[in-house]
Amino acid sequence: MKASDLFVQCLENEGIEYIFGVTGEENADFVQSLQHSERIRFILTRHEQGAAFMAEAYGKLTGNPAVCLGTLGPGATNLITGVADANMDHAPLMVITGQGATTRQHKESHQIMDVVGMYEPVTKWAQSVHHPDSIPEIVRKAVRTARGEKPGAVHIELAENVARMETSVQPMEPRRFRRPGPDDKISDQAYDIIRRARAPIIIAGNGAIRKRASNQLRALAKRTGIPVTTTFMGKGAVDYEAEYALYTIGLGQWDYVADAVRDADVVITVGYDLVEYPPLRWNPDATETIVHIDFDPAEIDFEYHPEIELVGDIAHALWQFERRFARDGVPDYDFSVQRDARARMRADIEEHAGDDTEGVIRPQKAVWDVRRALGPHDILLCGVGAHKMWVGRHYHCREPNTCLIPNGFCSMGMPLPGAIGASLVAGERRILGIAGDGDFLMNVQEMETARRLDADITMLVWEDGGYGLIAWKQDEHFGSHTDLAFSNPDWLHLAAAFGWQGRYVANARDLRGALDDALNHPGPSLVVIPIDYRENLKLSKKLGVFSDQ
Template sequence: MNDVASSGAELLVRCLETQGVERLFCIPGAKVDKVVDCLVDSTIETIVCRHEQNAALMAQATGRLTGKAGVCLVTSGPGCTNLTTGLATADYEGDPVVALGGSVPLADRLKLSHQSLDAVSLFRPITKFAAEVTTGHGVTEAVASAFRGAEQGRPGAAFLALPKDVMEGPAPFASPSRTVNVARLGSPDADDLREVAALIEQAEVPVLFLGMLATEPRVAEAVRELLRKTAMPVICTYQGAGVVPRDLLPCFAGRVGLSRNQPGDQLLDAADLVLTVGFDPIEYDPGVWNRGKSRPIVHFDKVPAETDADYWPMIELVGETASALTGLASCLAGDRNFSRLPQLVAARGELAARKELGAKYDGSPIHPLRLIHEIQQMMGDEGTVICDVGSIYMWMSRYYFAFNPRHFLTSNGQQTLGVALPWAIATCLVRPGTPILSMSGDGGFLFSAQELETAVRLKANFVHLVWVDGSYDMVKIQQEPKYGRSHAVELGPVDHVRYAEAFGATGLRIANPSDIRPTLVKAFGIGGPVLVEIPIDYRDNPTLFESVHPDIGH
């Protein structure tokens, strides 16, 4: 390429290269074919997907795993509308994504031309940034603004509409020479840190409550340093998984979310001081876990707390979270060890007893806790486990422990069905050569199962479990207590082994608990994607929603 771009599309691609984009998830179309053509001569790998929602989800997983915005490109009209679920999931779950969508020529915007759509208005409520590129010279600024919006502060989604004529028209401008600067966040106030340290020293049961952004690498390391200085009790949301390493497990009382019925909830109820790190109320409604409580809350995050009558922090340390936690650790005497608190010991004991019981379950269908026990024994700390939504994600989020941040992935804020398979494909690209195990229920699997062809084409090495019970069980177990019956939740049978084989993948089946380990060992030894069907015993699922707050439903 020359130093000066010849078209808007060429300039766009150069801007993406400058931003460090290595791959782009794409479904082509006439409105973006100039961009697709320019990608041929770029350093960016183009991953062709089977559905736009899955392209957005692959970009989301890339953003979650790397901290840099994942990118997807789609055509106009339904190409854009199909992005909405993926972008909403990324935006509400703190994952940076930049989505590029084709648009009709500018002259046709105000009339009903083929695939005309006001995509910017469509995406503005579910993204941090949405704009249309209206001139060739505006490409550079628009791309920079989109990446800044997606990556800075609390990460999320950004969208750029690309009119066909702007992409095909002249753009005789030099591409940018460097990426957008990351704004430096402020350091914490020393007086505030001393005040928080004093609150911890005075508290009987202080609890560290980790949310989604506690998993950012520097923040996670700062959390670990703080806990090694003062071993406070810790809980986390489903998305906060992996921050607590093995050597700090004596501090850990498990994960909380949705239903206020976990050992960690008992500890949280007993807390007289709560320190949240990277927490967003969408992860676990404060009206469930903090209603009527008067104990002080301290909020550590990049952004101010969301206004909520049940989440009203006494102190907000907004800015560079890792620095704030490191500063707090330096203010603490470090002579208190909370790991023997009766409330923490009780919570840990109850959680351990439940996991140990699961190891003894036998028979077929297979109890979730038995399967989780076997997975826990097999997956090393460097492996990534990816879980779809449904009853499956409640069992896994509660009882599967990860020991590195962002090595257990699930959709929590939006609870989006179908995320596991596209996320697994993206994880193979970001973490090649590492063990990757994804899983979904038989309901969620078919939301994105067409991407199995993409996985085969890419020779993506991962194992995907399909938990089979023949229903939308997470819906069913909430209907039955309310109405005494269930409706519109039963599913027909699918032969997942033959389905996998039809796509050129390997299909395996587990029938009994004794088959779990040898089958998974075999699966991980086979190249390319491997689909494993397993019958699941969901008889204990009603316990998942015991004591649910009456206003919460999923």
């Protein structure tokens, strides 16, 4: 068969369902082969970056990679921001790029550049196909690498002349393996540290929402009462309504939850990635006793030097602890500071629930209404900007993987294409993206993709006419900010031009109803609100200045 036909068969064998992207001359053979697939759906996007964000959302929600596709040169460079975002946020993703023929790669030639070399820093593995017979091994290795802990992005380059070559090899059969858990001796040592603690606390990160980890974490916390706070990307690892839930940690300022961490004499980290929230912020004196539970050994860091590390399957490690506490009983821990932190945080969350402001809406009210409009299993996707700070602090989840926030690479532009990707995975659930006006317009062209697919999504845009998070930080540090203002389109005309339902909501009392209408409307809807970012500096005054670390 032709090499490109074999490539598609290998992807089918791996269970690949979607390929998002933009075609070009150098990947034409691959796309032609893809046309004959009955198991893989190709989604044409309006920009390669949007394709990468769609694939990232799919990977986060399923644990399996989708593919984003681009041609050589500018197609490959357009993909790279979304690919880097997926890789640093540990979402499984495969990127496939075309390339000029191997007969001209050695010299200056039209659109030729070292794409594999460019992708190596932002993927777990990047490889060019030099011979068609190697395709089954490359695809098998790529998928295993993308899915394996910690998940991430992989890249395969297929040159146009290699794609046309003939081959007689067959796809490889995918075979899975189960990651082992830590042995009993290490678990006993860690268990002894936790039992002797006065006030232990758990920080659950991105890894805690994967596989079976969330169920086992909840069982341990319910058994022991040990408080659990999550990072932004760990939201939903525990139900925020549970008494042991301490909401989230991760804001650039010192927050109430940080008081609870500082009071704890043992910090148990579960699937915690340092890229989410630097340990310098919660362990500035490097005095905490840390028990590290993760798929990988701890990253080397002065402020993150664990007393003991349980490396392997997270769920198994948590199960070992829960069984030991069931056998021995639970010590008389002192969680008074943690309970106080929960009460103070809950009061902040509820403070503006009944707002009736006109002409502008407070961020706290907007997040409150979003939480009430979405059910426990519905999905929120949040972008990057000042809105992320408010969603991170005030929006909390009952189930894992119901709030997707880019917090490793922190790229803007994810919510709209991410919501499209999510709608293909979980179309039976309500899907809402929150973006700032700057965030939303970075991939506004995907409004056409959403309409073409009839994606049942809602986008809530917070309008402030500028880059609000940068202004917030500059105001804190310098007392003023540089020119960060821009103008916006007529939102209702924009929505109509793309065939979306659109609504501008200026008054707080009307927001909840507008959200319900949009979420109940079949197809894509846009809701825009004027946001009151005067609340940013009020929060800074309450909590302190953003850290640069």
